[in-house]
Amino acid sequence: MHVTVCDNYDEMSAAALREFTNGISEARVLGLATGSTPLLLYSMLAGEYKKGRLSLADKITFNLDEYYPASRSDTDSYWRYMQDNVFSRLDIRAQNINFPEASLSEEDAVTSYAKAYARSGPVDIQLLGIGCNGHIAFNEPGSQTDSCIRIVRLARDTMERNSTQRDRAITMGIKEIMDSRKIILLASGKEKAHALAYAIKGPVSSALPASFLRRHGNAFVFADASAATLL
Numbered sequence: 568m569h570v571t572v573c574d575n576y577d578e579m580s581a582a583a584l585r586e587f588t589n590g591i592s593e594a595r596v597l598g599l600a601t602g603s604t605p606l607l608l609y610s611m612l613a614g615e616y617k618k619g620r621l622s623l624a625d626k627i628t629f630n631l632d633e634y635y636p637a638s639r640s641d642t643d644s645y646w647r648y649m650q651d652n653v654f655s656r657l658d659i660r661a662q663n664i665n666f667p668e669a670s671l672s673e674e675d676a677v678t679s680y681a682k683a684y685a686r687s688g689p690v691d692i693q694l695l696g697i698g699c700n701g702h703i704a705f706n707e708p709g710s711q712t713d714s715c716i717r718i719v720r721l722a723r724d725t726m727e728r729n730s731t732q733r734d735r736a737i738t739m740g741i742k743e744i745m746d747s748r749k750i751i752l753l754a755s756g757k758e759k760a761h762a763l764a765y766a767i768k769g770p771v772s773s774a775l776p777a778s779f780l781r782r783h784g785n786a787f788v789f790a791d792a793s794a795a796t797l798l
């Protein structure tokens with residue numbers, strides 16, 4: 568795992584963006600994350616597009632997760648977040664966007680996303696955040712390395728941290744995440760310090776799913792100084 572500690576959030580976002588765009592011309596499939604952490608990276612990416620320095624018109628995208636059930640018109644849905652922060656600001660083509668259909672039945676939601684992934688995956692460059700309990704996507708503590716796209720129950724602290732009453736989600740599994748060719752994890756803020764230290768220095772264990780990334784040969788971590796206090 569390559570770990571880069573940056574002085575602050577802005578520098579972390581810029582450094583992660585450099586890694587994300589490094590080799591992007593050869594990438595076919597991009598894996599996108601939600602959450603507050605990648606917001607500046609997405610703005611910077613949109614800035615590059617606006618200046619004509621970058622195009623994602625030939626890329627296929629997958630998102631990591633969505634609350635379940637959720638409709639695309641729900642203001643707290645990850646679909647809304649992606650529309651507002653990413654899809655409306657870049658030239659990703661609508662037909663190239665793969666996103667969980669969280670308004671379908673559990674079985675159909677899982678099957679349709681798994682089928683899309685089987686057709687177009689794996690991901691070449693995967694962006695990731697980290698939960699305060701070490702979750703990646705919505706793979707909560709206890710998630711196993713062979714877990715695939717599925718519906719999960721959210722941990723109580725995840726619901727509190729995300730200020731949501733929603734208690735389930737559809738998520739990519741650890742397996743699909745680990746099958747990505749390159750992984751870029753961003754961690755910002757002191758509330759992530761414990762999870763990040765454990766992921767980097769603790770035992771590799773399902774008790775903290777982000778620790779599995781240590782078994783990935785091409786994973787990059789970008790942390791700001793507050794998230795890195797316990798490293």
Ligand code: GLP
Pocket residue numbers: 600601602603604605631632695696697698703704705725729
């Ligand atoms: C959420 C999402 C994750 C995200 C993480 C961190 O629950 N499911 O994909 O990476 O928690 O979010 P944030 O960046 O807002 O701290």
